[in-house]
Amino acid sequence: MGEAIQIRSNLLSRTPIAELLRQRRVRVNWMTLWSGLVVAIVGLAIVFxxxxxxxxxxxxxxxxxxxxxxxxxxxxxxxxxxxxxxxxVYGSRYSIGMTLIVVLSAAALGTLWGGLAGF
Known part of the structure; x- marks a missing residue:
């Protein structure tokens, strides 16, 4: 019973929200940001x-x-x-578009085939 009271008192502590946020701070992954920027530029080139x-x-x-x-x-x-x-730039629109179609259709068919094989 003493443990339950101890846990409950920890839950009700008055730690400032700013301190909790600092403890849970997420580090920025710069490679992810740069990769996302490259993908966004390529996507922009495909659409416009x-x-x-x-x-x-x-x-x-x-x-x-x-x-x-x-x-x-x-x-x-x-x-x-x-x-x-x-x-x-204009040629990449067609080649990347076709690549996306092939990859997505292969993933869909592979998932379907794998699901059927699992039964």
Missing amino acids: PALLATHDPLALTVKDRLKPPSAEHWFGTDGAGRDIYSRM
Whole structure:
């Protein structure tokens, strides 16, 4: 009986809330934050590629053919004068989208198949 009273007195202690919060403080995992930022930028590029692309990916500019990377064309230009960075941003929309479809469908089918195998 003495133990129950001791536990109850600990529960009713008047420790300040600020002290309790300091004790339960969660440390920030910087790798998680940076990874989340990269995923957010890639997600932004998938949904809104025009926000990150610097040029029209289909615009042909003969005078800008085969230019090296510069401030104007971050990854340079191809043989037709198209901006390679913009083409990569727009192209990632389709390749990452297809990857997500394949991974999610494989996970769903694998879960279904594993569930059926468990019976």
